[in-house]
Amino acid sequence: MSLRLNPSLSRALFRRNITTTRARLNTGMPPHPPPQQPPSAYKEGMARYKHFFSPFAKVFLGAVFTYQVLYWTWVKLEMEEVKADKNKQLAALEKEARELTGVKK
Numbered sequence: 001m002s003l004r005l006n007p008s009l010s011r012a013l014f015r016r017n018i019t020t021t022r023a024r025l026n027t028g029m030p031p032h033p034p035p036q037q038p039p040s041a042y043k044e045g046m047a048r049y050k051h052f053f054s055p056f057a058k059v060f061l062g063a064v065f066t067y068q069v070l071y072w073t074w075v076k077l078e079m080e081e082v083k084a085d086k087n088k089q090l091a092a093l094e095k096e097a098r099e100l101t102g103v104k105k
Helices: 007-014 018-025 041-101
Strands: none
16 A cells, blocks of 8 residues: 655645744844854955055056057057058059049149
8 A cells, every 4th residue: 555645735745834934933032143253364464455445446447547548549640640641642643643644633
């Protein structure tokens, strides 16, 4: 003889109900404080440099911004110079082509 449970009954038996779990946890007693651990050397070291992070970040971001502005300006000036050189070459070639074909502008 095998013992078979109704599927809904077996689910009800093995289901964990959140409200009952909370009710069991709320016994009226104050929670236990976490155990006090001595501060680690890492946390102590980081606490020393905590005050320097904001100024360092401002200076670093300012430097990156300044670099990007100078780089963009340099590229723009260089492109204008290349464009002016190409226009001079194009004008010289157009003049030579007109001379060879005998067409006057």
